[in-house]
Amino acid sequence: MKYYFAPMEGITNYVYRNSHNAIYKGIDQYYMPFIAPHHHHHLKTRESSDINPANNQNIDVVPQILSKNAEDVIYTLRQLMELGYGEVNLNLGCPSPTVTKKNKGSAMLDDLDNLDGYLDAIFKASPGLKISLKKRIGYQDTSKLNALISLYNKYPIDKLIVHPRTGIQMYKGSVDLAAFDAFYKDIKAPLVYNGDIKTIADIKAIEQKYPKLEGMMLGRGLIARPYLIDEYTTGQNETLERFERFIESLEEGLRETLKYDKDVLFKLKELWAHMYIMFDHSKKPLKHLRKAQNLEDYHKALDEMLECGINNSEEI
Ligand SMILES: Cc1cc2nc3c(=O)[nH]c(=O)nc-3n(C[C@H](O)[C@H](O)[C@H](O)COP(=O)(O)O)c2cc1C
Numbered sequence: 001m002k003y004y005f006a007p008m009e010g011i012t013n014y015v016y017r018n019s020h021n022a023i024y025k026g027i028d029q030y031y032m033p034f035i036a037p038h039h040h041h042h043l044k045t046r047e048s049s050d051i052n053p054a055n056n057q058n059i060d061v062v063p064q065i066l067s068k069n070a071e072d073v074i075y076t077l078r079q080l081m082e083l084g085y086g087e088v089n090l091n092l093g094c095p096s097p098t099v100t101k102k103n104k105g106s107a108m109l110d111d112l113d114n115l116d117g118y119l120d121a122i123f124k125a126s127p128g129l130k131i132s133l134k135k136r137i138g139y140q141d142t143s144k145l146n147a148l149i150s151l152y153n154k155y156p157i158d159k160l161i162v163h164p165r166t167g168i169q170m171y172k173g174s175v176d177l178a179a180f181d182a183f184y185k186d187i188k189a190p191l192v193y194n195g196d197i198k199t200i201a202d203i204k205a206i207e208q209k210y211p212k213l214e215g216m217m218l219g220r221g222l223i224a225r226p227y228l229i230d231e232y233t234t235g236q237n238e239t240l241e242r243f244e245r246f247i248e249s250l251e252e253g254l255r256e257t258l259k260y261d262k263d264v265l266f267k268l269k270e271l272w273a274h275m276y277i278m279f280d281h282s283k284k285p286l287k288h289l290r291k292a293q294n295l296e297d298y299h300k301a302l303d304e305m306l307e308c309g310i311n312n313s314e315e316i
Pocket residue numbers: 006007008009010011032033034064091093094134163194195196197217218219220221
């Protein structure tokens with residue numbers, strides 16, 4: 001079983017990935033948040049920095065493209081090949097209305113003829129480069145599920161990563177394992193499960209239910225407990241000392257790459273909205289973290305949080 005770190009726009013950029021990869025083991029590949037090439041083929045500064053090989057040394061990373069235009073994708077695939085990438089992921093899953101109203105991301109799962117033409121052009125144009133897809137089970141509903149599976153089976157897809165929610169579900173409601181079963185049964189491409197894996201018990205449940213999976217991908221569960229896959233694969237509990245090294249390395253990286261302290265603080269608060277969960281009785285320090293006006297306040301609240309100690313008591 002392979003373990004993949006999910007792309008999370010605004011969170012898992014190269015600063016996060018480097019800190020994580022330097023400290024925690026067990027992740028086979030880190031998927032990058034999407035780049036969205038335009039017809040003029042310029043990438044945003046944040047996108048160029050993220051894919052720059054100099055910022056991704058000694059780390060197995062896969063860039064992701066979000067686009068509905070095959071020509072733009074093909075142009076970008078060539079750029080990525082020139083940079084030395086061997087696998088590129090195409091985003092067919094983004095549920096954000098700003099994306100879907102332009103018929104991109106998960107909305108592409110609604111028009112199968114268009115999707116077929118898109119994939120056909122891309123696979124024809126890019127021999128030698130592995131192409132994986134990351135997707136939902138449908139956009140509005142799952143009525144096209146079997147047709148989608150037949151469509152994917154026509155192409156040499158390197159990996160199909162399925163988050164079993166529809167696009168309009170966003171991140172709400174429960175994952176639809178019956179829909180995932182259909183992929184498990186009939187898809188030819190190596191299959192990866194993604195969605196709501198937050199604990200070691202969740203990892204085991206997916207492994208037991210789907211023993212032939214190529215891998216699983218974790219996003220929010222790994223942000224909340226950065227050590228989750230390390231702990232599962234090595235059997236070693238997280239220590240405060242190691243977590244402190246991680247959070248310090250991350251802050252250092254953020255300080256080096258962001259201009260203002262307030263932006264560093266904002267990013268750290270965003271992470272703590274997930275990470276507080278690993279600490280015992282963390283309600284009060286979390287409140288202080290949320291209220292921090294500057295990095296000095298933040299450090300005081302962080303010390304309080306660390307004093308709570310990591311909760312390793314149950315099987316998480
Ligand atoms: C803040 C945020 C940003 C995300 N950005 C991306 C992205 O850039 N590309 C992508 O394919 N999925 C993105 N996702 C979806 C995740 O990769 C993942 O599929 C989803 O969170 C479900 O997995 P999880 O339950 O393990 O988090 C994002 C999700 C969140 C919450």
